[in-house]
Amino acid sequence: MYRPQKWILQAIQRGYRRHYVHAYLFISPVLLVFGLFRVWPALQTLYFSFYRVELASHRLVYVGLENFIDLFHDDIFLGAVINTFLYAFAIVPISAAAGLILAVLFNERFPAKELLKGVYFAPMVTSTVAAAVVWWWLYNPQYGLFNAILRLLHLPPSPWLLSTKTALLSIVLFSIWKTVGYNMVIYIAGLQAIPSEFYEAATIDGASSIQQFWRITVPLLAPVTTFILIYNGIFAFQVFDQVLVLTGGGPANATNVIVLEIYRQAFQRYRFGYAAAEAMVLFLLILIITIIQFRTSRRFEVTY
Amino acid sequence: MRARQILVIGVLFLLVLGSTEAFPGGRRILTLWYPAGEITQSTLPLRDPTVFAPFEATNNVKIEMVAVDYDTMQQKIFAAAAAGNIADILFIDTSWLPGFLKENLLEQVDPAKAKRWLASVSPEIATLSDYGGGTMWGYPQMGHDIYGLTWNKQHFKEAGLDPERPPQTWDELREYCRRLVKRDAAGNIIRVGYAIRHVGHPHGVVHKHLWAIWGAGADLIDNPNALRGGRAMFNNEGGRAALKLVLDMLNVDKCTSLNFPDPRAAFLSGIASMQISETVSIRARQPREAPNMPWSTGWGMWLPPARKKGDKPVTLLGAWLFSVPKASRNKELAWKAIEWLNSEVNDYRLAAKFNLTPRYKSNWAKEPFKSDSYVQTLLKMGPYGRRLPINLGLNGIMDALGGAIQKAWHGEASVEAALAEAERLANKAIQDAMK
Numbered sequence: 001m002y003r004p005q006k007w008i009l010q011a012i013q014r015g016y017r018r019h020y021v022h023a024y025l026f027i028s029p030v031l032l033v034f035g036l037f038r039v040w041p042a043l044q045t046l047y048f049s050f051y052r053v054e055l056a057s058h059r060l061v062y063v064g065l066e067n068f069i070d071l072f073h074d075d076i077f078l079g080a081v082i083n084t085f086l087y088a089f090a091i092v093p094i095s096a097a098a099g100l101i102l103a104v105l106f107n108e109r110f111p112a113k114e115l116l117k118g119v120y121f122a123p124m125v126t127s128t129v130a131a132a133v134v135w136w137w138l139y140n141p142q143y144g145l146f147n148a149i150l151r152l153l154h155l156p157p158s159p160w161l162l163s164t165k166t167a168l169l170s171i172v173l174f175s176i177w178k179t180v181g182y183n184m185v186i187y188i189a190g191l192q193a194i195p196s197e198f199y200e201a202a203t204i205d206g207a208s209s210i211q212q213f214w215r216i217t218v219p220l221l222a223p224v225t226t227f228i229l230i231y232n233g234i235f236a237f238q239v240f241d242q243v244l245v246l247t248g249g250g251p252a253n254a255t256n257v258i259v260l261e262i263y264r265q266a267f268q269r270y271r272f273g274y275a276a277a278e279a280m281v282l283f284l285l286i287l288i289i290t291i292i293q294f295r296t297s298r299r300f301e302v303t304y
Numbered sequence: 305m306r307a308r309q310i311l312v313i314g315v316l317f318l319l320v321l322g323s324t325e326a327f328p329g330g331r332r333i334l335t336l337w338y339p340a341g342e343i344t345q346s347t348l349p350l351r352d353p354t355v356f357a358p359f360e361a362t363n364n365v366k367i368e369m370v371a372v373d374y375d376t377m378q379q380k381i382f383a384a385a386a387a388g389n390i391a392d393i394l395f396i397d398t399s400w401l402p403g404f405l406k407e408n409l410l411e412q413v414d415p416a417k418a419k420r421w422l423a424s425v426s427p428e429i430a431t432l433s434d435y436g437g438g439t440m441w442g443y444p445q446m447g448h449d450i451y452g453l454t455w456n457k458q459h460f461k462e463a464g465l466d467p468e469r470p471p472q473t474w475d476e477l478r479e480y481c482r483r484l485v486k487r488d489a490a491g492n493i494i495r496v497g498y499a500i501r502h503v504g505h506p507h508g509v510v511h512k513h514l515w516a517i518w519g520a521g522a523d524l525i526d527n528p529n530a531l532r533g534g535r536a537m538f539n540n541e542g543g544r545a546a547l548k549l550v551l552d553m554l555n556v557d558k559c560t561s562l563n564f565p566d567p568r569a570a571f572l573s574g575i576a577s578m579q580i581s582e583t584v585s586i587r588a589r590q591p592r593e594a595p596n597m598p599w600s601t602g603w604g605m606w607l608p609p610a611r612k613k614g615d616k617p618v619t620l621l622g623a624w625l626f627s628v629p630k631a632s633r634n635k636e637l638a639w640k641a642i643e644w645l646n647s648e649v650n651d652y653r654l655a656a657k658f659n660l661t662p663r664y665k666s667n668w669a670k671e672p673f674k675s676d677s678y679v680q681t682l683l684k685m686g687p688y689g690r691r692l693p694i695n696l697g698l699n700g701i702m703d704a705l706g707g708a709i710q711k712a713w714h715g716e717a718s719v720e721a722a723l724a725e726a727e728r729l730a731n732k733a734i735q736d737a738m739k
Contacts, residue, residue, distance in 0.1 A: 052739060055386040056407035056631075070736075076729070141563040142575075162503050162562055164716050248505045251714060252707035252722075267379045268699050269737065270403045 042283075048276035055272050067277035077278060079253055080261040081285075083168060087257060088236035090172045091179070096228050098176065099183025100221070104213065106184065107191045117188075121181035128178065132245035135174050136161070139246070161247050164254035171255055174242055179235075183228050190224035191217070226297035230290055237286050258282045332365045334634055334641060337381065338395040339624075340371035347371075347624075348658040349446075349645075350395065355654070359644045365637060367393075378403070381629075385409050390631045392638040394442075398432070398623050399507065401441060402696045405531060406737070411628040411635060413440035417643070424648065428686030429663040432623040435694055436529035442627030443646040447660035448682045449622040450689050451515060452583040452605045456597065459484055459495075459577040470578075470606045474516075474549055477578075477609045481559035484577035497559040499567035499576035500550055502713050506706020507699075511620055512567065512581050513709060515608035516546035518618040518690060524701050525734070528693035532738045536730035538705055539723040545611070547712045547719045554713065562714065572597075580608050582622065583685075587678065599678055606681070607688050621689025700733020 015021050024031075049068070052061040071077050106117055123131060138145045139160035147157040160170045194217065202212050218225075240259040243249060249256035249264070258278065266275035338350045349355045356367040370391065372380055378400045384390040385407070396404070404410050413421070418440040422430045432444040457467035463483040471477040481497030488494050501512040510517075510524075517523070520542030525534045537543075553560045568585055570576035572593040583605050590597060597603050607617040626646065628638045644650065648664045655662040656672060661679050673679045692698065708726035711717040717725070 054407055056382060056409050058386075141565070157563070159562065159714075162565060163714055164711065247503075250506055250707065251503060251710035252716070253703075264699075264703075267382065268403070269733075270382070270406055271736065271739075274736075 045276045045279050048273050049280045051273045053272035053276070054270075063273065067274045068281075070274065071277055071281060076253060076256065077258075077261055080256045080258050081281075083255060084237055084239070084257045086168060087172060087175075087239055088233060090169075091175045091236050092229055092232045094172075095176045095179045095232055096183055096225060098180045099228065100187050100218075100225075102180065102184040103187030103191055104217065106188055117184075120184055123178045124181045126178075128241040129245055131178065132174065132242045135242075136246055139170055162251065164251050167247050167251060167255045171239075171242055171246055174246065175236075175239065178242070179232060183232070186224060186228055187221065190221045194220050222297070226293065230293045230297075233289055233293060234286055237282065237289070258285075331360075332634065332637065334365055334367045334393060334638055335391040336367055336369045336393040336395065336641075337372045337377070337391040338369060339374040339377055339397075341374060347395070348660065349654045352658075356641065356645070359641055363637065363640065365641070367641060382407070382409075385629055385631050388631055390629045392628065392632040392634045393642060394627050394629055395445075396442070396625050396627055398444075398625055399692060399698070401435075401625070402531070402694055402698045402737075405441070405694070406696050409629055409631075410441050411630055411632070411639075413442065414639075415439075421646075424665060425663045426665050426668060426683070426686060428621055428689045431689060432621060432691050442625030443642060444623040444625055444663065446651055446655045446663055447584060447658075448686060449582055449584050449624075450682060450685050451511070451580060451608070451620040451622075452685055453578060453580050453608045454571060454583060454586050454603055454605045455578045456571065456574065456576075457602060457604055458597070459574075463577075468604070470604060471609045473609050473613055473615075474611050478549075478553060478557055478559070480578065481553055482557045485557075485559035493558075493561045493563070494575065496561050496564050496570065496576045497557075497578060498553060499564045499570045499579040500553075500560055500562075500713070501565070501567050501581070502562060502710055503565045506704075506710070507702045509706040509709050510702050511622075513546065513550070514620045514690075515580060515618060516549055516611075517543055517705075518620075519608065519611050519615065520546045521611075522546060524698070524705065525693050525695050528691075528695070531694055531696055534695055534697075534734055536701055536704070536727045536734070538730075539727035543723055544719050547709060547723065550713055551719065569593075571603075580619075583682070605678075605685075607685050617688050618690055619685070619688055621686070621691050623691070695734065696737035697730070697734035700737065701730040704729035704733065 012021070048060075050062060050064060052063050052067075054060075102120060106113060137143070141147055141157055141159055141162060144160070146160065150157050158166055161167050198216050198220070199212055202216060207215065238259055239257050240263070243255055243257050243260050244263075247255045249260050259282070262275045262278045262282070265271045265278060336350065338347050350369050351371075353369070356369075360366055378397070381390065381394060381396070381400075381404075394410075401410075415438060418433070418438050421440065421443065422434055422438060425433065428448070428450070429444055433440050435441060453470055455467075455470050460467040463480075465480060465483060471480045477498065484495070484497035485493060486495035501509055503509070514524075517538060522540055522542035523537040526537050527534050550560070554562070564570045564576055567576060567579035568581050568589065571579045571586065572589055574594070574597075586603065586605070587599065590599065590603065594602070599605075608619050610617040626642045628635055628642065632638050645654075646663075648666065651662045651664050652667045652670060654660070655667065661682050662668060662673060667673065668679075668683055695701070704726040707729075708717075708722035712719045712722040
């Protein structure tokens with residue numbers, strides 16, 4: 001009869017004493033769900049990326065690196081990568097900077113402050129699709145609010161979403177509006193954690209408000225800024241909903257982004273293996289950028 | 305103890321209730337998926353819960369009709385097929401057909417039944433049904449979905465044009481457009497003579513300009529019935545002429561504008577005098593959105609203009625198909641239900657009830673269709689309709705051509721450069737789809 005080795009029994013007993021078993025039991029539902037709906041599909045995507053996949057008929061043909069090689073000769077995918085980078089590099093710093101400015105303003109006392117804070121945060125809790133539909137109308141060249149304002153200011157109307165030159169910019173503007181409230185709230189929390197003694201000492205030393213902002217606020221908020229950059233960066237690379245609703249990737253692929261391209265290849269052209277390869281490239285891009293951001297951020301770690 | 309007994313009895317009750325709901329009277333259940341909302345008028349019968357009542361009574365079956373969101377319907381069908389848990393009957397957009405065939409998802413209509421169907425329906429319905437050599441993948445909807453020119457008769461009168469005579473050629477279209485355009489004191493266009501679709505999904509842009517591309521002798525692909533292979537056929541003299549037609553209206557005639565991006569909405573709100581799109585959509589929306597512009601006296605409908613006098617006009621004919629997926633668990637019964645729905649008797653009954661056009665030749669000659677001027681106009685337009693090709697690369701072809709149209713009309717590339725690039729992308733899509 002099989003008897004478990006003594007060290008195994010000891011390990012279980014030790015785990016029991018230290019409550020490891022209980023802890024794992026408690027988190028096991030989450031681990032199970034996470035594994036089933038996150039880890040397993042991710043591994044399956046990696047697997048599919050080396051195959052030509054016909055999902056409905058369950059037919060898989062091994063093609064090695066063919067999908068990845070094709071990707072680098074695909075102008076539309078490369079265009080989508082460039083658009084995604086342009087989008088991310090525009091939205092992440094602008095949205096973070098705007099959030100910081102708003103947070104500093106909201107750190108002061110003034111009437112209706114909480115109401116205004118709610119107004120700025122509201123887009124964050126609004127459905128992206130619903131908000132994008134409203135913005136589609138705001139961008140309408142004939143009836144839209146934005147062109148009405150331009151006309152009032154005697155400025156020429158803009159084609160907004162209708163031109164390859166302005167469409168991506170229009171999506172960036174929408175996304176900034178959508179994310180700035182979240183960044184503001186995170187920065188407000190960061191600002192409230194900075195001890196007031198720093199500002200008092202700086203005031204006694206004769207530092208102006210601007211100097212205090214650059215020499216105290218910005219450096220001490222570095223960990224918050226790092227979090228915001230990483231968080232917004234990851235989401236920026238995954239942009240999809242607003243692009244699908246506002247432009248569908250057009251005009252002429254001018255706003256096509258990686259996730260939309262994955263969606264098109266998988267669910268409109270039924271090239272699941274190829275779409276899986278695109279998803280792996282996106283995963284690698286996000287991973288590399290996150291590692292760079294983490295490493296860079298270590299330089300700005302602060303304790304107070 | 306008592307609480308536990310109550311709980312057990314409660315669970316048993318729910319189980320019994322659930323099973324009686326799932327198998328009402330021991331009847332089998334067939335499911336039918338169709339698009340929710342006003343995507344196509346041909347879903348009107350499917351929104352009536354009694355539409356299958358006679359069939360259900362005689363076949364001891366219950367047909368559950370499930371409205372599925374159109375935007376994600378294609379993906380849902382695919383995911384359901386991959387999971388092996390799909391509806392027994394699908395009402396699908398024909399533009400999805402290539403992808404479904406690539407994945408071997410649909411049953412073919414029995415050849416003998418297909419032959420009978422093709423012989424008894426009107427020619428345009430036969431065009432929509434036949435995917436080469438009498439092969440059918442489903443039965444097209446009732447209710448013609450044909451693209452046509454619609455015009456505002458009041459605007460025609462104001463511009464001194466005959467309200468009963470739409471433009472017949474491209475030259476006439478330009479001339480009418482110039483006469484119909486309206487500007488404010490500052491010279492800004494406040495009403496376009498002809499509204500163009502140039503934004504949104506590239507497929508929609510192509511759909512609304514295919515009349516010109518086809519009419520000029522260009523095409524999407526060389527063989528519309530081939531599932532694999534072939535090459536794009538729009539980068540030629542005809543294709544260039546088709547794109548230049550609108551470019552001239554924009555830049556030379558200045559009678560249309562990029563600022564009126566939704567032609568149907570513009571037409572119905574009176575800020576566009578002419579537009580070309582799905583006529584059935586104007587028919588459905590007009591009573592609600594433009595009650596003062598009734599059919600016949602307020603607006604007219606006819607084929608898009610031909611390139612020059614003597615040329616045959618051509619337009620896009622779309623359809624939804626009643627089809628049976630291979631993964632259906634009740635294939636035989638599903639076909640039986642579809643054949644019942646698409647029988648000559650029900651074609652007449654349902655078309656008359658829901659104000660749709662019938663498909664059988666014999667039904668067109670009956671009342672109320674015979675004396676309905678709208679229906680009879682559709683009947684005259686039908687023979688000029690052409691359906692989309694079936695090629696597996698169709699999606700990529702449409703994306704490429706739609707992008708080229710947008711670039712050319714937005715002035716971001718010359719017509720020649722835009723079409724050359726689109727041709728390269730379309731041919732690549734065709735090749736990729738073959739892999």
